[in-house]
Amino acid sequence: MKKLTKIIGIAFLSLTIFSCSSDSDSQPTIVDIASGNSDFSTLVTALNRTGLTATLDGSGQFTVFAPTNTAFQNFFATLGPSVTVENVDVDVLKKVLLNHVIGSEIKSSAIPESTYVSTLSPFSTATNAPTISMFVQKSGNTVTINGGSSNGGTTVTTADLDASNGVIHVVGNVIAIPTIKNHAIANPNFSTLTSLLVAQGLVPTLDGTEGSPFTVFAPINTAFDTATLALYGSLDSTNKTAVLLYHVVGGVNVRSNAIPAGNITTLQGQTFSITGTSIDDAGSTVNKNIILTDVQCSNGIVHAIDKVLLPNLN
Structure with missing residues (x-):
C-alpha cells in the first residue's frame, strides 16, 4: 500500500510538472505578442533590423515599454521628412529600442510612486559601458516615464501584457535617450x-x-x-x-x-x-x-x- 501511494504521488508530481511546463510553453513570448498585434508592426520590423528579435523571443525576463506604430511615425518625423524604420541609422535605432527595455519583469502593480531603473541601452560603445537610466513614476493607475512626452518621455497607455519571458507595457511615444x-x-x-x-x-x-x-x-x-x-x-x-x-x-x-x-x-x-x-x-x-x-x-x-x-x- 505504501509503495502504491508512493507511485501515485510520483505520478501526480510528474503530471503537475508536465502541466506547468505545457502552460509555460504555450504562453507567448514578448515577440509573439508584438508579432500578433498589427499596431506593433513597426516595432517588429525595428527588432528584426537591429537583431534584437532573438533576445526578446528567448529566455530571461524583460519589461518592454512598447511604442505603437503611430508613436514610431511621430518619432521618425522628428529625424527628417523621409526617415522610416527601414532607412533610419540602425545603430541609432538599436540604442533607442534598448532604451525601452528593462532586464527584469516589472508589473505595473510593483511600480512604486517613483523609482530609477536601468535600461539595456549603453551609454557608450565601450566594453561593459553603463546603461541609460529611466525615471518611472506612478500616480494612481497612471505610469509616466522620464517626465512624460513633453520631456522626451511617455505615458503607459496599456499595462501588463503578460508574456512567458516578461511583460509589455504599451506607450504612446518613443522614449528619447535622456540628457x-x-x-x-x-x-x-x-x-x-x-x-x-x-x-x-x-x-x-x-x-x-x-x-x-x-x-x-x-x-x-x-x-x-x-x-x-x-x-x-x-x-x-x-x-x-x-x-x-x-x-x-x-x-x-x-x-x-x-x-x-x-x-x-x-x-x-x-x-x-x-x-x-x-x-x-x-x-x-x-x-x-x-x-x-x-x-x-x-x-x-x-x-x-x-x-x-x-x-x-x-
Whole structure:
C-alpha cells in the first residue's frame, strides 16, 4: 500500500510538472505578442533590423515599454521628412529600442510612486559601458516615464501584457535617450535646481554634448533651505553661475564606484573632495552627503546630494 501511494504521488508530481511546463510553453513570448498585434508592426520590423528579435523571443525576463506604430511615425518625423524604420541609422535605432527595455519583469502593480531603473541601452560603445537610466513614476493607475512626452518621455497607455519571458507595457511615444537636463526636469526633487539653472542660462550646457560627459552633483529641493536661498539670492549673477557650475565636473562620467581620491576640479574652477559619501567643499564646513547615485544620462551622470556645495566666492 505504501509503495502504491508512493507511485501515485510520483505520478501526480510528474503530471503537475508536465502541466506547468505545457502552460509555460504555450504562453507567448514578448515577440509573439508584438508579432500578433498589427499596431506593433513597426516595432517588429525595428527588432528584426537591429537583431534584437532573438533576445526578446528567448529566455530571461524583460519589461518592454512598447511604442505603437503611430508613436514610431511621430518619432521618425522628428529625424527628417523621409526617415522610416527601414532607412533610419540602425545603430541609432538599436540604442533607442534598448532604451525601452528593462532586464527584469516589472508589473505595473510593483511600480512604486517613483523609482530609477536601468535600461539595456549603453551609454557608450565601450566594453561593459553603463546603461541609460529611466525615471518611472506612478500616480494612481497612471505610469509616466522620464517626465512624460513633453520631456522626451511617455505615458503607459496599456499595462501588463503578460508574456512567458516578461511583460509589455504599451506607450504612446518613443522614449528619447535622456540628457542630464531631461532627468533633472523629470524628477520633481530637482525642481529648485532646475529653475536656478534656467535663470542662469545653464540648461543648454547640460542638454548638449560640448564638454561632455558631465558628472553632476545635484542638490535636491530640501538642500535649498531658507538660509541657503537667502545667501544665493544675495549673490550677483556671476557668483550665482559660479555656485551652480561648482556642482559640475566636466569631461568625465564618474560612477559612484570610481570616484577618485583627492581633489576633484569642477567647471567653476575650484575643487572639492569626496570621502565615502561625504563631500568636503571649499566654501563651508557643513557636511554634504551623496544620497542617490548613478543616474546615467546620454551626456553624463547625476548623483543627488542633500546640501548645496559652495566654492570660495569673491
